[in-house]
Amino acid sequence: MKLAYRIVTPVLAVGAVVMGIFLKLFTFVMGSADEQINNLVSAVSQLIEKLNTTYEYSIFDIIKMAAKGVNDTAAATTAAEAGTQVTLAEAAKAVIPDAIAFGIFFAIVLGVMLAIAVVGALAENKKKRTTVICLSAAGLVFSLVCIIISNNAFDKIINGEVNLTDIVNLLSGNALIALATAIVSVRSAALSAGFYAVFGLFIVIIIWTIVSNMVIKTPILPDKTYKKKTKRSLKAVMSKR
Numbered sequence: 001m002k003l004a005y006r007i008v009t010p011v012l013a014v015g016a017v018v019m020g021i022f023l024k025l026f027t028f029v030m031g032s033a034d035e036q037i038n039n040l041v042s043a044v045s046q047l048i049e050k051l052n053t054t055y056e057y058s059i060f061d062i063i064k065m066a067a068k069g070v071n072d073t074a075a076a077t078t079a080a081e082a083g084t085q086v087t088l089a090e091a092a093k094a095v096i097p098d099a100i101a102f103g104i105f106f107a108i109v110l111g112v113m114l115a116i117a118v119v120g121a122l123a124e125n126k127k128k129r130t131t132v133i134c135l136s137a138a139g140l141v142f143s144l145v146c147i148i149i150s151n152n153a154f155d156k157i158i159n160g161e162v163n164l165t166d167i168v169n170l171l172s173g174n175a176l177i178a179l180a181t182a183i184v185s186v187r188s189a190a191l192s193a194g195f196y197a198v199f200g201l202f203i204v205i206i207i208w209t210i211v212s213n214m215v216i217k218t219p220i221l222p223d224k225t226y227k228k229k230t231k232r233s234l235k236a237v238m239s240k241r
Helices: 002-022 033-045 060-068 074-082 098-123 124-158 162-169 175-181 193-217 234-240
Strands: 023-031 054-058 185-191
Touching: 002 060, 002 098, 002 193, 023 060, 023 193, 054 060, 098 124, 098 193, 124 185, 124 193
Parallel strands: none
Antiparallel strands: 023 054, 023 185
16 A cells, blocks of 8 residues: 555555646636626637637647737737837736736645645555645645735736726737627636645545555555464474373
8 A cells, every 4th residue: 555655655646747738727708797798709709710708728738828918919919019018017007917926826836736745655554645635725725825916916907907908909819809708808817727626636645544554554565474383303202292
C-alpha cells in the first residue's frame, strides 16, 4: 500500500496541474436584460458561427493570446489610425488588480500541487503523508481566496465597470461581434472546470491519504506469522517414554 500511495498521489497532483492549465478556467455568458434582444442574439448566433454567447478561456488560451498580441486585429488597427486606440490595460483597468491577485494565488495553488507530488512520491512514513494532508488543506485555503477574488472581479465585469466593446475590438477582428457588444453585456461570469478540477483533487488527495493511513496501519490482509517449530532431541523423546 505504501508503494501504491507513492505512485498514485503524484499522478493525482500532476494531473491536477495539467487540468488547471489546459481545462477552461473562466466562463462568460453574454446577454441582455431585454428578453427580445436575448432571443435575437441567440437566433443570430445560430446562423453565424463566429458569434457566440458563451466564451470560455483556459490559462493556455490566455498565454496564447498574450503571446500573439491583442492589438493585431482590424478593429485595433483602425482605432490606432484614428488615434482612438485603447490598450487592454486601459479597457480592463477596473479588474487588473483582481486579475493580478488571482494569477498570484492560483500560481501558488498549482505550486502547492507540485509540492504534493514531490512529497507524495517520497512519503514512506506517516509523517510525510500527514504533510501531504497539510499541504492539501493549505491548497484549499488558497483556492477559496481565488474564489473570493474572482467573484469580486466578476461583479465588476457584470456591473459594466469593464468596457466590453474595447476589449472585443482588441481580441477579435470580427466587426459583427464588436457591434453586438453595444447591445449586450456579460450576464454571468464564473470559474469553470479547470479551477474546480484542481479544487476537487485537493479533497480527493486528503481522503485518499486518510484511507491509505488506515489501510497501512491495519492491513486488510494482515501478514501471516509463522511460529518456528522447536526441534526436540532424540534423547528428550526417549526420556518421555
